Every structure is written in C-alpha cells, then in structure tokens.
Amino acid sequence: MRLRSRAAHIGLAVTVTLSGLALSATGASAQSGYQDPHAPIPARVADLLKRMTLEEKVGQMTQPAVLNMQGDCQWSGGTLVESCMKHVLTDLKAGSVLSGGGETPPQNTPKDWADMVNAVQKYAIDHSRLHIPIVYGVDAVHGHNNVLGTTKFPQQVGIGATWDPQLSEAMGESTARTVKATGPQWDFAPVEDISRDTRWGRYYETYSEDPYLAGSLGAANIQGLQKSGQVAATVKHFAGYSAPFAGHDRTEAHLDPRYFQDTFLPAYKDAVDAGALTLMVNSGSVNGVPAHASHYLLTDLLRRQWGFKGVVVSDWDDVKSLQTAYHLSDSYAGAAAIAVNAGVDMAMLPPGSVDDYVNGLIADVKSHKVSKARIDEAVSRILTLKFRLGLFEHPYVDSSQADGIALGADKDLAVRAATESQTLLKNDGNVLPLSTGLGKVVVTGPSADSIPNQDGGWTIQWQGIPDGVNDPGVTIYQGIKNLIGDHAKLVKDAGDAVDQTKDADAAVVVVGEKPGAEGVNDNETPELAADQQKLVDDLQATGKPVIVVVVAGRPLALGGAADAKQLLMSWLPGSEGGTAVANVLFGKANPSGRLPVSWPKVAGDEPMFYQQLAGTNSGTSSSYDPLFGFGAGLSYTSYAVNDVSVSGGRTVKVSVKVANTGSRDGDMVVPVFAQQPVSRILVPPNRLVAYTRVPLKAGQSTTVSLSFPLSRLAVTQGDINGSSTRSVVPGQYKIVAGGKSADLTVH
Incomplete structure (x- = not known):
C-alpha cells in the first residue's frame, strides 16, 4: 500500500465523548436479527444483508483513505472535516476507512489516534440508516509504526534472520494490542x-x-495478530508481487508456471491456512495479467482450491490502474467490474477515486456487468469480518487508555527481536566480542546515531521518519555508550574518525542505506555507497580493530568493505536496535541470526537465491556463488550436528543430535534440507523442509525432533509449459542437517 502525500500537523476538529464503550452500534434496547449479539454470525449477516439497499452494499465495498475526510479532503491531512465525513460516510456509505503511511491525526499520539478513529466510527454509526460500524485499516508492519512513541520492531527481513516463529507470533500479539488500543481493527x-x-x-x-x-x-505472525479476536491480519501481496521486472516496483512479473507454483504461492498458502481473515492483492501484473483482474488467482485458486473465506481488498488505487495503467477498460466503471468479477471484495481508495468507484460499481450492477449475487457475496464477507471482530457490540475504544497501552510498549520484546536478528558474518581472529574494559572505542558512520536509519521506511510516514521529527529509540552509539560510558566516542566526520581511531582500541563503523519505501526505494545497483566504502578502507588502514556494522534492509554489494575482518549485519533493527547491537558487540548476547536470504558478491548478481537450478554454467559466477550463502551466520561458540535419522510416512519425522561444543551458551539454528539426487525434472539442489532454534548451554548436547508433511517435497510436474499440478515425486531423497544426512525413500 502506498501514499503520495504528507500529513499536515493541525488540530482535530471532531472529537467523541463516550459514556459507554460496550454499547451496541445501534444503541437499541430491544435487539433482534443482526442486532442480536447471541445470534450466529451467518444469521446476523443474512438478516442485515436483506435490509440493505444496493447503494449501502456498494458502500461496504469501499475503503477511502482518511485523507478524504481531513483538511482540504484531498491530500493535506490534518483535522477531520464534518462536511467531508458526511460525503464519505453518509452519502457514499463507506464501510471501511484506512490510514496509510503518514495518514495520521495531527498530534500523532496514541490518544490522538483513538480519538480520530472513534470520531470516524461514531459519525458512521450515527449517520447511517442501519448503523453499521466501519472497520479501520492501518499499515502496522513493524509494530504500530505510524504512531509517535510506539515501539518499532525490526523490519520483516530481520525477523527472517531470527528463524523464530514464536518470536514472530509474540510480535503479532504485541502489535495487535497497540493497534487495537489506538482504534484500528485491521492490520495490513x-x-x-x-x-x-x-x-x-x-x-x-x-x-x-x-x-x-x-x-x-x-503464519505465526498472523496467529499472534488475530489471537485476541479483535484485530484482523492481512496476507499480502497476492501473488508474485516481489518479482517485478528488473526490480522495478509494480512492473510485470515474468514467472513461469512451475516457478510460480513451487516458489511464490506456498508462503501465501501457509498464511491462508493459518486463518488470515483478509488478503491484499498484488499491485502488479503476472505473465501479462494484472493481479486485480485475475479470476484464476482471486477466485479459482484462492477461493475454490484453497478455501479462503475472508475479505479480498485491493491495494492502493489499483482498481483505477486497470483503466489508467493497464488499459483493460476505457472507464472507471469498466475497471471496477473487472476487479469485482475477478474476486476483489473491497477497493482501497485515495482522494479522487472514491466517488468514481462507488458510482461506477452501482452503474455496473444496474447494467448487469456485475451481478447482484456477486455484490451480496462480497458484502457478506465484509459483514462477517465486522461481526467476527465484535464491532457491532464494541465499536469504540477508550482513548484515555491509549497512551498507557501503546507508548513504549514491549521494549523488551523489541530488544529480543533485534538481538536474535543480529547476523555475524565475519569474525576473523575472534576479535568479537569486545571487552567493556576498552579505553576508547570510536563509533562512526552515517547510521551510528540515527533512529530513522534503524527504523527504515514505513515509520511515521511512508518513506520513513521525516526530518525534524524525533521518535524515541536507542541508537547504536547510545547502546554502546550505555555499556562503556564515555569510552565510546561518537565521531561524525569521516576524516576525524580515521584520525581518532589511530589512538583508539577499536572502531565501530555503522554503514548502510537511508530509509525508503516502494518504488522510491528501488535500486538498480544495491551496493554500499562509495564514500562509505572509503571510510571502511581508511579505518582498516589504521591497523586497529574495525567492526563493520551494516544497517540496511537488503544485502548490499560491499566492494572493499567485504574484506573487513569483523562484519555484522543488523538489518533494520528498529527503535531498540542500539541496545541489541551493543549487547552483541560486547558479548552480553551471543549472535544467533542466520541469513534468510543470499548475499551477492556484486550488484549484478540479481536475482540470487540458494535454490538456483542446475545448469551447465559456462560463465563466471553463473552458478550459485554468493558472498554469504543462505543460512550463513556465526556465533561466539561452536556447534556440531552429530547424527540425523529419518522415518517416513505422510508426516516425515526427523531426529537431529546437536551439541554446543564451545564455551558460551547460545541458540543454535538447525535447518533441515531435502535433496533429491535424481529427478525427472530439475529441482533445487536443497529445499528447506524444517527448522528449529535450540538453546544450548556450553558443552550441552541434545536430540531435537522435527517433522514435516511429505507434501512439502511436492513440485510441479510436466514439460516446459509446467501445466501439471504439484505432487511428490517417488524416489530417493536425502534429508540433510549440518553436513549429516539420512536417506528417505518415497514410494
């Protein structure tokens, strides 16, 4: 989801006073039909649906950005304006509202959010015939990241480096508490x-x-987000969004059927199976078909094959894109018909699109381009979501509690997440961990003292924390200073940093990239900037220990910095990242992160992934040849896998004997791969089929038990057209962990 505006910082004009937070949305004393909280949800939905007009139904399928009701009711943001609320919520009968990146209330505090969402909710309920509450959506993608003062978790790729589903679930629970306390009930x-x-x-x-x-x-994050029953999670962006041509956001994805089915679809399927209540559509096109127009994706696959029952929402203004970008229709009404008939239940709409969508879809129904049955189907799903979230009984939140719940919540969890994500890639000579007794440690680099760089995009605003806005957190310099006091010397000038390192015990140089989001953050040559490479080179020339810390949302081609003897990938560690990095550098924590991705040597090695299929590889670097491979990561202790055993069946059971052979306690990540030595079709040389994190005391050994469904070995059969379904190929497999393997026969 994207935003192309800024939010003005002016005061709220609409407030709401709540004498009771647990009233029904109608306020009726005698309840019947859809108003009866004890009636089954399907019965409530059916009763409400039969009372609704076409205009009310189409309104439920409409999700305007809150910008449509703030300030100038276009792009200015700011105070809620009653006349615009009337137009959006009463005249157009919108059933949902969203805040994208930067679409905040004026003061952007948790209480300010709760007051704003309550005000929108109260207006919608009080000024509609059937008093249907809205469901309010927000991009809370690493904590409740739009709100000042909330805890910002590491971005998702850092969570990937933890290999810790339990952590991901706990973060989901935390985010849901904070989101719900501030009013929204739907997290994208x-x-x-x-x-x-x-x-x-x-x-x-x-x-x-x-x-x-x-x-x-x-899947774990979804379970955490939805555990309370008060917040809906969203699977996004279905499907194939992350493979745009040449890395340019929202361009055509060229994905052959086998690659699409075996690589891109399974993660979405896992999320659907985890019970996600909603799904957001890919903004781009796949193999010549815009995802928002794909009946195959949104109905045949998602609904009929996978059994998804929830709400499908468009991404930002993507219904209009079917007309303006893809030219599938010469009118907005035509575009709306294409999207809705494909399977889109609700349209996410910026200023300038709301009226066109509502009027166009109403016209589509009246002209029989969209059936009444399809409208009823979509609206039933939306109403079911609202009933499941309890919005008819509990439409409001207590704004007086919002600050207490949301401000600085779960910092310990954020420290844990950032710590587990720290991925040590080089430690020549075991220089790390550093001693807290060092006399002088120079801390330098563009990300050494920068919360905006640690948090990344989608923080406070779309492209990240804007200049002049201070959001609390612990920078890497502050984290180091908290451990060694004034022995930590922050030096911002590169030349001064080199000079001061000459008489220092060590230098920590924090490099990386600036925050950004979506197409603005595309980079044809993702590499460490030349001035940062030079800084690393010059520091290393002093002969002193130099620890390179990379703060970035992706692996960067490092150039000469790849020769650093100590290299720590910190990802985008969030507001508490400084504490985590310092604890790892100085041995208060043992690094346990493992790369969830492959790290190219040079920027030209794209795309790169460990499941690259075999080839004759006539050119240099034509095979899988990364700087650091998938799963790489060092520790301050040493681990061993001593044995692997396997028992087959529909569920494959794997036992792995592991040991901590070093002198420090640590968490060992144990990935289990499947190899297929002989196959009728090309398959990846290694496929991850199971994994776990094992806490091990120094010298401890144990046996861990893992399992995976045999179906995880499925691949798409057939010839070049890849038209076959996925199935498990009978034959011999090897199940591999830590260099040890066991044979598995599949009949």
Whole structure:
C-alpha cells in the first residue's frame, strides 16, 4: 500500500465523548436479527444483508483513505472535516476507512489516534440508516509504526534472520494490542512475498527468499495478530508481487508456471491456512495479467482450491490502474467490474477515486456487468469480518487508555527481536566480542546515531521518519555508550574518525542505506555507497580493530568493505536496535541470526537465491556463488550436528543430535534440507523442509525432533509449459542437517 502525500500537523476538529464503550452500534434496547449479539454470525449477516439497499452494499465495498475526510479532503491531512465525513460516510456509505503511511491525526499520539478513529466510527454509526460500524485499516508492519512513541520492531527481513516463529507470533500479539488500543481493527500485515531480488524497494518488507521460512514466520505472525479476536491480519501481496521486472516496483512479473507454483504461492498458502481473515492483492501484473483482474488467482485458486473465506481488498488505487495503467477498460466503471468479477471484495481508495468507484460499481450492477449475487457475496464477507471482530457490540475504544497501552510498549520484546536478528558474518581472529574494559572505542558512520536509519521506511510516514521529527529509540552509539560510558566516542566526520581511531582500541563503523519505501526505494545497483566504502578502507588502514556494522534492509554489494575482518549485519533493527547491537558487540548476547536470504558478491548478481537450478554454467559466477550463502551466520561458540535419522510416512519425522561444543551458551539454528539426487525434472539442489532454534548451554548436547508433511517435497510436474499440478515425486531423497544426512525413500 502506498501514499503520495504528507500529513499536515493541525488540530482535530471532531472529537467523541463516550459514556459507554460496550454499547451496541445501534444503541437499541430491544435487539433482534443482526442486532442480536447471541445470534450466529451467518444469521446476523443474512438478516442485515436483506435490509440493505444496493447503494449501502456498494458502500461496504469501499475503503477511502482518511485523507478524504481531513483538511482540504484531498491530500493535506490534518483535522477531520464534518462536511467531508458526511460525503464519505453518509452519502457514499463507506464501510471501511484506512490510514496509510503518514495518514495520521495531527498530534500523532496514541490518544490522538483513538480519538480520530472513534470520531470516524461514531459519525458512521450515527449517520447511517442501519448503523453499521466501519472497520479501520492501518499499515502496522513493524509494530504500530505510524504512531509517535510506539515501539518499532525490526523490519520483516530481520525477523527472517531470527528463524523464530514464536518470536514472530509474540510480535503479532504485541502489535495487535497497540493497534487495537489506538482504534484500528485491521492490520495490513504480514507480507508473504518472496525476496529474491535486492534491487526491489520493498525487499526489507519480506521474510525470506525461501518459501517455507517465509510462510512459517508469516503464519505465526498472523496467529499472534488475530489471537485476541479483535484485530484482523492481512496476507499480502497476492501473488508474485516481489518479482517485478528488473526490480522495478509494480512492473510485470515474468514467472513461469512451475516457478510460480513451487516458489511464490506456498508462503501465501501457509498464511491462508493459518486463518488470515483478509488478503491484499498484488499491485502488479503476472505473465501479462494484472493481479486485480485475475479470476484464476482471486477466485479459482484462492477461493475454490484453497478455501479462503475472508475479505479480498485491493491495494492502493489499483482498481483505477486497470483503466489508467493497464488499459483493460476505457472507464472507471469498466475497471471496477473487472476487479469485482475477478474476486476483489473491497477497493482501497485515495482522494479522487472514491466517488468514481462507488458510482461506477452501482452503474455496473444496474447494467448487469456485475451481478447482484456477486455484490451480496462480497458484502457478506465484509459483514462477517465486522461481526467476527465484535464491532457491532464494541465499536469504540477508550482513548484515555491509549497512551498507557501503546507508548513504549514491549521494549523488551523489541530488544529480543533485534538481538536474535543480529547476523555475524565475519569474525576473523575472534576479535568479537569486545571487552567493556576498552579505553576508547570510536563509533562512526552515517547510521551510528540515527533512529530513522534503524527504523527504515514505513515509520511515521511512508518513506520513513521525516526530518525534524524525533521518535524515541536507542541508537547504536547510545547502546554502546550505555555499556562503556564515555569510552565510546561518537565521531561524525569521516576524516576525524580515521584520525581518532589511530589512538583508539577499536572502531565501530555503522554503514548502510537511508530509509525508503516502494518504488522510491528501488535500486538498480544495491551496493554500499562509495564514500562509505572509503571510510571502511581508511579505518582498516589504521591497523586497529574495525567492526563493520551494516544497517540496511537488503544485502548490499560491499566492494572493499567485504574484506573487513569483523562484519555484522543488523538489518533494520528498529527503535531498540542500539541496545541489541551493543549487547552483541560486547558479548552480553551471543549472535544467533542466520541469513534468510543470499548475499551477492556484486550488484549484478540479481536475482540470487540458494535454490538456483542446475545448469551447465559456462560463465563466471553463473552458478550459485554468493558472498554469504543462505543460512550463513556465526556465533561466539561452536556447534556440531552429530547424527540425523529419518522415518517416513505422510508426516516425515526427523531426529537431529546437536551439541554446543564451545564455551558460551547460545541458540543454535538447525535447518533441515531435502535433496533429491535424481529427478525427472530439475529441482533445487536443497529445499528447506524444517527448522528449529535450540538453546544450548556450553558443552550441552541434545536430540531435537522435527517433522514435516511429505507434501512439502511436492513440485510441479510436466514439460516446459509446467501445466501439471504439484505432487511428490517417488524416489530417493536425502534429508540433510549440518553436513549429516539420512536417506528417505518415497514410494
């Protein structure tokens, strides 16, 4: 979801006073039909649906941005304006509202949010014939990231590096509490796209290049987000969004059927199976068909094959794109008909599109381009969502509690997440961990003391924290200073940093990239900037220990910095990232992160992924030849896998004997791969089929038990057209963990 505006900082003009937060939306004392909270949800939906007019139904399928009701009711943001609320909520009868990146209330505090959402909700209920509450959506993609003072978790790619579904679930629970306290009930997260091209500007929003790792982490996050029953999660962006041509956001994805089915679809399927209540559509096109126009994706596959029962929402103004970008129709009404008939239930709409969508869809029904049955189907799903979230009984939140619940919540969890994500890639000579007794440590680099760089895009505003806005957090310099006090010397000038390192005990140089989002963040040559490479080179020339910390949302080609003897990938570690980085650098925590993606040597090696199929590879670097491979990551201790055993069946059971052979406690990530030595079709040389994190004391050994469904070995059969369905190929497999393997026979 995207936004092309800024939010003006002016005061709220509309407030709401609540004498009771648990009243029904109608306020009726005698309840019947859809008003009866004890009636089954299907019966309530059916009763309400039969009372609704066509205009009311189409309104439910409409999700205007809150910008449509703020300030100038176009792009200014600011105070809610009653005349515009009337137009959107009463005249057009909108059933949902969203705040995208930067679409905030004027003061942007948790209480300010709760007051704004309550005001929108109260107006919708009080000024509609049937008193149907709205469902309010927000992009809370690494915590409740739009709101000042909330805890910002690491971005998704960092969570991928943790290999920790339990952590992902806990983050979902935390985010849901904060989101709900501020009013919204619908979170547009998680992203289940697969990261295979670092040029793409949304790479950091994904979990992994591996379908199973991405799917399992996303499924866990969904379970956490929806555990309370008060917030809906969203699977996005269905499907194939992360493979745009040459990494340019929202361009055509060329995905052959086998690659699409075996690599891109499984993570979305895992999220659907986890019970996600909503799904957002890919803004781009796949193999010549815009996803918003794909009946195959949105109905045949999603509904009929996968059994998805929830709400399908468009991405930002993408119904209009069917007319203006893809030219599938010469009118907005025609575009709306195409999208709705394909399977879109609700349209996300910026200023300038709301009236056109509503009027166009009404005209489509009257001209029989969209059936009344299809409208009823979509509206039934939307109403079901609202009943499931309890909005008819509990439409409001207590804004007086919002600040207490949301401000600085769950910092310990954010520290844990950032710590687990720290991925140590080089530690020549075991220089790390550093001693807290060092006399002088120079801390330098553009991201050494920068919360905006740590948080990344989708923080406060779409492209990240804007200049002049201070959002609390612990920078890497502050984290180091908290451990060693004034022995930490922050030096911003590159030349001064080199000079001061000459008489220092060590230097920590924090490099990376600036925050950004979507197409603005696309990068044809994702590499460390030349001035940052020079800074690393000059610091290393002093002969002192130099620890390179990379703060970035994707692997960057490092140039000469790849020769650094100590290299830590910190990803985008969020507001508490400074504490996590410092704890790892100084041995308060043992690094346990493992790359969820492959790290190219040079910017030209794109796309890169460990499941690259075999070839004759006549050119240099034509085979899988990364700087750091998928799953790479070091520790301050050492681990061993001593044995692997397997028992077959519909569920494959794997036992792995592991040991901590070093002198420090640590968490061992144990990935289990499947190999197929002989196959009738090309299959990846390794496929992740199971994994776990194991806490091990120094010297401890144990046996861990894992399992996976045999169906995880399925591949698309057939010839070049890849037209066959996925199935498991009988034959011999090897199940591999840590260099040890066991044979598996599939009959």
